[in-house]
Amino acid sequence: MDLSPAPETIYLKDYKVPPYLIDRVKLYVDIYDQETYVSAWLDIRKNPKSIETQPKLILDGVELELLQIQLNEKALEESSYSNSSESLEVTVSEDAFQLFTRVRIKPQLNTSLEGLYVSKGMYCTQCEAEGFRKITYFVDRPDIMSTYEVTIEADHTQYPQLLSNGNLVASGEVDVSSEGADSRPEGDDSRVAVGGAQTKRGRHWKTWKDPFAKPCYLFALVAGRLSVSEDCFVTSSGREVTLQIFTEPQDQDKIAHAMESLKASMKWDEEVYNREYDLDLYMIVAVSHFNMGAMENKGLNIFNTSCVLASLDTSTDLEFQRVEGVIAHEYFHNWSGNRVTCRDWFQLSLKEGFTVFRDQCFSADMGSPIVKRIEDVEYLRTYQFAEDSGPLAHPVRPESYIEINNFYTLTVYEKGAEIVRMLHTIFGPEGFKKGSDLYFDRHDGQAVTTDEFVQAIFDANSDTPQAKSNIDMEQFKRWYAQAGTPKLVITGSYHPEDKTYTLDIEQTSAVNSKAEGYQPLVIPIKIALLDAQGGYMPLNSDTSSLLFHSGDKEGLLLIDNQKQQVVFQNVDCQPVPSLLRDFSAPVCMEFPYTDEELGFLLSHDQGFQQWESGSQLFKRYIHQGVADFGEAGSQPLSEPLSIGFKHVLSDEAIDDSLKAMLLSPPSILAISETFEHIDVDAIQSVYDEMNLNIASTFRDPIKALYDQLVLATTDEISAKAFGVRSLKNTLLSFMGYLEKKEVFGLVHEAYANAKNMTDRLAALRIMVHHQHPLAKDSLQQFFEQWKHEALVVDKWFGIQATAPHQGTLAEIEALQQHDAFEWTNPNRVRSLIGRFAMANPTQFHRRDGLGYQCLSDAIIKLNAINPQIAARLLQPFARWRRYSSDRQVLMKSELERILDEKDLSPDVFELATKSLEA
DSSP states (O other): OOOSOOOOOEEGGGOOOOSEEEEEEEEEEEEOSSOEEEEEEEEEEEOTTOOOSSOOEEEEOSSOEEEEEEETTEEOOGGGEEEOSSEEEEOOOOSEEEEEEEEEEOGGGOTTOOEEEEETTEEEEEOTTTTGGGTSOBOOSTTOEEEEEEEEEEETTTOOEEEESSEEEEEEEEETTOGGGOOSOTTOTTOOOBSSSOEEEEEEEEEEEEEEEEEGGGOOEEEEOOEEEEEEEEOTTSOEEEEEEEEOGGGGGGOHHHHHHHHHHHHHHHHHHOOOOOSSEEEEEEESSOSSSEEOOTTEEEEEGGGTOOOTTTOOHHHHHHHHHHHHHHHHTTTBTTTEEESSGGGHHHHHHHHHHHHHHHHHHHSOHHHHHHHHHHHIIIIIHHHHTSTTOOOSSOSEESOGGGGOSHIIIIIHHHHHHHHHHHHHHHHHHHHHHHHHHHHTTEEEOHHHHHHHHHHHTTTSHHHHTTOOHHHHTHHHHOOSOEEEEEEEEEETTTTEEEEEEEEEEOSOGGGOSOOOOOEEEEEEEEOTTSOBOOOOOOOTTEEEEETTTEEEEEEOSSEEEEEEOOOOSOOEEEESGGGOSSOEEEOOOOHHHHHHHHHHSOTHHHHHHHHHHHHHHHHHHHHTTTSSSOOOOOHHHHHHHHHHHHOTTSOHHHHHHHHSOOOHHHHHTTOSSOOHHHHHHHHHHHHHHHHHHTHHHHHHHHHHHHHHOOOOOSHHHHHHHHHHHHHHHHHHHHHTTSOOOHHHHHHHHOOSHHHHHHHHHHHHHTTOTTHHHHHHHHHHHHTTOHHHHHHHHHHHHTOOSTTHHHHHHHHTTSTTOOTTOHHHHIIIIIHHHHHOHHHHTOTTSHHHHHHHHHHHHHHTTOHHHHHHHTGGGGGGGGSOHHHHHHHHHHHHHHHTSTTOOHHHHHHHHHHHHO
16 A cells, blocks of 8 residues: 555634735736736735734645746845745735736646646646646635635637636737737746737736626636627616627537526526625536536636536437526626625535525526426435445534645535535525525625524524424534434324324434444425325424424424424324425434325325435335345235335326426436345346336237327427436336336437437436447447537447446446547546446446456546546445445455555545545
């Protein structure tokens, strides 16, 4: 194992206010083909809140070549400063001063995609979390908030678009005749002037000013040859805001949906949160090489192309919905993240959890609230619960980190959003709105903590019945500080003699070695009681736990003790309880439902509860099949599952998009997470058996409904059209199992006749995954047709990476040599290597260990190219103890091999070490 020193660990308990503040930043960024010069003027003063009497001025700086340094316009002697590979330390005695530095950087060599880098000839930035230090020397932490003036200079022909945060205030051609207009200091030997008519080297410049103080992680810069689409939005106060979306020229026909989504987001935020946009210009730039989905830089959002480009020909319905959601997410950050930002990176969920909740609500309002909630819960339970139960578990507000990029996790985002949702549930829409208004008003222009967010919500509701019910705010805050998924064990008993129904509830932690010393949380549980006809029974209880209820249908229980009992009176018959409705808290729940009770809820309850009941019946089938794995004979569908499936299939009152969700079994990954020990081969086999059984049992009604939907399909971009296509392709997936045994050409016919990417890709995936005789020819035809569309080629890689058959690994190794594969493109790496490791369990977990070796090879290669992507690919190895002993040995060996590598990045070192030490 590599014996080099371990990277430093950063602790929340060590937080101190910065000794210096930087009120104003002026940058001049001078771009050339082989190098870029960055001149920075920083107006700095001592922080009056700092208790340090003789503080050192230490600025962060990585991969910077220092060319000049001045203090108050005077060159510094070398004895007055020292710089290392990571910082610049300056000796100062003044309380307020201006520091000037000029550095040289080489963005064209920056494959980490942090700081300033080049993507297909376009210069762009990614500064969150700590990328600004790769651009210039700075105190790179989110509680340093400054106003920015940025001038960018570059060749006019190569880089006609020069963009930065805020509003454009000046521009011109570089001119050697106007010496006084030059932004650079005396002594700069590459100095040129701006203004006038005489140009030098065909260069031009633009100056941007952002009037709002912001942390440096929100800085953005783009220089390139881009096409722009422009629109406008009139705010509720009557201001006209110019909206611009920049893309490569060939992609301009794919931004209409993004523009409409942006305008819808702006309107929604005004109507729901009273938040109006504050600048005169809002810009989005689509970038093909980007580590994340998108970035909320103030006024200049930089997006991964996958989250902004969409057309019926090249994008699926899910991708249309993703574009809408991500556009909204980044726009909403203007208030929940920019105007009010996080004090330190331990508070990351302050902005991300809140904004994910906001974008979830927006997407629900734009489409089907029930379907959106189901999708969000399934994603949370499949991936975040897995994170919570493994060695990478951490609180929503972590206590320490080595590399902050490793904490852009589902726990911070998705579980953080669920915590915000619980506050919304407890205080109701109006109470939550009052709380968010107070939060924004109280902390506008500040860098704050999750505690201050919760405090604002509670303070705004201090006179409400909820607050008077003695909800303990400090106890609620444990959600941010305690790792692991809470577990509720609930039992119910009916007493006909006095017509009472009792729920006994115990809360503890789900299995997690990091959750020792579990302390009870405040857990809101939405509840209803159903009678024998499926009607909702009145809820009557004198317990203070029943905080409020809406009519006679649904109540809200607040569980805040380790053990709690709730008694309902005047219950006329044995009820079937509907518990944790709408998934009102991010917990695991155990209740001894019979199959018949689950089938009853599937047929009689509503929305989310229908899906939850059906999902449990599907999972019980798999668990029984795995327990009996290896025995002769096929396991029949349980009667409640069969009756429930038939009811949903034939019920015309159920919306198409919801019906598709109700008929679809949970994914193999979601099912696997319900097993203490995961047998991937048995689960896959039983899963396939279940789908074939369903397809065989309901062949005729499935085919009849499919034929109706084929006739009803339209090439529209609407919630209704999305629902029709979703249900149609769900039914086609069942018939794909039949075609594997009885080749009758229906799936290939669907592929050949497809008029949009949703239908085309669904059919192609079924053919490839079921090894249809025409699969290879169709794959080749698909590639030839779409090889010039990068995002479509990503889909082509992904379909092959997730095929659950023995030849997949050899195909993946061959695809790594394909002309279209790029190790420096995160989208391409995620589509092939990421999808293989995270969404193809049987082939990734091959018993010969070659799947593990394939992933390790990729991580080691990417460690030197892009440490962030390498670290994220490592996460499947964190679950190694959940598998059979032979697989544990193989995965453990690969983790050790990774840690043996020299020059391991902090990103990969942290996750590999934590995984191995579990």
